[in-house]
Amino acid sequence: MNVDFFLSVMSWISVCVSLLLAFFLITVKTQNKLANRLFASYLLLFIIDDIGIFINDDFIQGYLNLEFFRWTTCSLVMPIFFLYIVSVCFAGFRFKTKHLIHTIPFIFTNVVFLFRLYLLSDVEKMQFYNHRSQMPEFYFFQLLLAVQIVLYSIGVFLVLKKYKELYQENYTNPKTSIFKWLFQISLIFFILYYLSIAKNVLRFTDFEQLWIWANVVMQFLSLIVTCWFVLKALNHPELFRGIDSKLELTRDILPKKSENVIEVYEEKSEIITSQILALKKYMTEKEPFLDPSLTIQQLSNQIEIPVRDLSVLINHHINQHFFDFVNEYRIQKAMNILKDPSKSQFTVLEILYEVGFNSKSSFNTSFKKYTNLTPTAYRNTL
Known part of the structure; x- marks a missing residue:
């Protein structure tokens, strides 16, 4: 040939x-x-x-x-x-x-x-x-x-x-x-x-x-x-599948730094603090993070904060990506399940679905990011 x-x-x-x-x-x-x-x-x-x-x-x-x-x-x-x-x-x-x-x-x-x-x-x-x-x-x-x-x-x-x-x-x-x-x-x-x-x-x-x-x-x-x-x-x-093309990055939403902007933010500091507390309380009590497909738009509708304000609140003031912010609550709930002796029969796969994940690899990656341990290793240390 x-x-x-x-x-x-x-x-x-x-x-x-x-x-x-x-x-x-x-x-x-x-x-x-x-x-x-x-x-x-x-x-x-x-x-x-x-x-x-x-x-x-x-x-x-x-x-x-x-x-x-x-x-x-x-x-x-x-x-x-x-x-x-x-x-x-x-x-x-x-x-x-x-x-x-x-x-x-x-x-x-x-x-x-x-x-x-x-x-x-x-x-x-x-x-x-x-x-x-x-x-x-x-x-x-x-x-x-x-x-x-x-x-x-x-x-x-x-x-x-x-x-x-x-x-x-x-x-x-x-x-x-x-x-x-x-x-x-x-x-x-x-x-x-x-x-x-x-x-x-x-x-x-x-x-x-x-x-x-x-x-x-x-x-x-x-x-x-x-x-x-x-x-x-x-x-x-x-x-x-794609994401909404109308979305903006937080850095593009925020106004450029200036003395006036700093003054405005100082005046709003109390409002921002109360919004953060309300958001964290809502996440803890209502557990919207259990929805594996939760988006910032959906959370905005639930907590009644405009999506742009919520994006700035999480990504700028809390200094976390929405992705990481929500996953942190999922990991905390997973850790509580792993600590609970009455739920020792739950498998890792059952737990990840229970807390809002839908991928074992993603769950393990996120869990290790927050605890430096895999879910199995964390359970074994208890």
């Missing part, structure tokens, strides 16, 4: 798996249609790029402009992936006119190609195609793609950082699987894309055999990642 045949087989498998997944994402009935369609679009762009391996020179000679245009679709891959991440993180995300800014590299490249390639004679186009690795336009396009990867990788991880902060300030469900999933897929994808930058550098060198094997390795890794995504999506459908 020669290298070209091996590369072709892997490419066909990758294209078929991606095509099936894209079809599934487009047709499946779900509330998160936009995110699914964006990822389906990403997969289709990946397929368009991948099918270049199967296109022979005879076909290309008859459709050179189409082949050049196929190259330019690569400049849409990063924007689509970025918008996919945003749409999964924030359930209220919708397309707006401002998002057209992401198409600028694609439009600009096609404008350049219009005057430098599309309008050339067939002979000139074929000459460019055969010597593309030495052409400045091709250098420029490869550089543009590399810059896109760097900029969008920064953008994606900044979005994930904001998502994690908002999640901690407004939600208590210990399952942070959405963030972990998005972080994993982003990290893996950008590792592959940075490797692709290194691979593309080889295109402009004399190491042709190394270039071929680099393509084989990249195709193999892409196939593994695509199959991994399929399995993950099938086994964990809950990964496609």
